[in-house]
Amino acid sequence: MKERILSQKSDLDRKLQEQLLLAPRVDGDRLMLADAVLAAALDGSRPLGAGERAALSASPLTLRRLRQLVIERRGGAIAARWAGSAGMLRAAAGGAALDTLTTDDGFWTLHFLPDGEAWIVILKLDAGAPFAAALLRDRAPLHVLDGVGATVMQGALDADGECERAWPFALAPGPHFQHFAAGFAVRPLAP
Secondary structure, eight states: OHHHHHHHHHHHHHHHHHHHHHSOOOTTOOOOSOHHHHHHHHHTSSOOOHHHHHHHHHOHHHHHHHHHHHHHHHHHHHHHHOOOEEEEOOSOOSSOOOOEEEOTTSSEEEEEEEETTEEEEEEEEOTTSTTHHHHHHHTOEEEEEETTSOEEEEEEOOTTSEEEEEOOSSSOHHHHHHHTTTEEEEEEOOO
């Protein structure tokens, strides 16, 4: 019984702390600790002193900044672990040209646009991907491969999370993917 009461109390404390973080800025509140101090505390290289802990708990703005640094750090760690995404051509559309392909995780979409006798391929990153902010910030080069490993495109994302290139193959996108293993992958391009 005592453990359940303590658990409920810690849940309540956590919820109250979250409300404090999301609350509007209090008049007179200001950022009490520098980003370098908060980052050092997050990575464990320098613990916060008693005065710094008191300043942190007394300033909702500083707590929000710490929370943002944690979110950015998690996004960077996920981006560092992201090794690629894959997708498949699901079913042949009844004679219609292929206009999009999406990876199985939903993070990437290939759009195919006719350009006279040729095609344009656009790689689009879903803004909700957990690694999106880090990839956009770092302008990481990417490589898109078809089902047999041939390069569809490579390049870095622009500020909108897109990369556009000319379609490099003789066959249109639909027939190409049907003929070459019906799959594709988006991967970080090795330096």
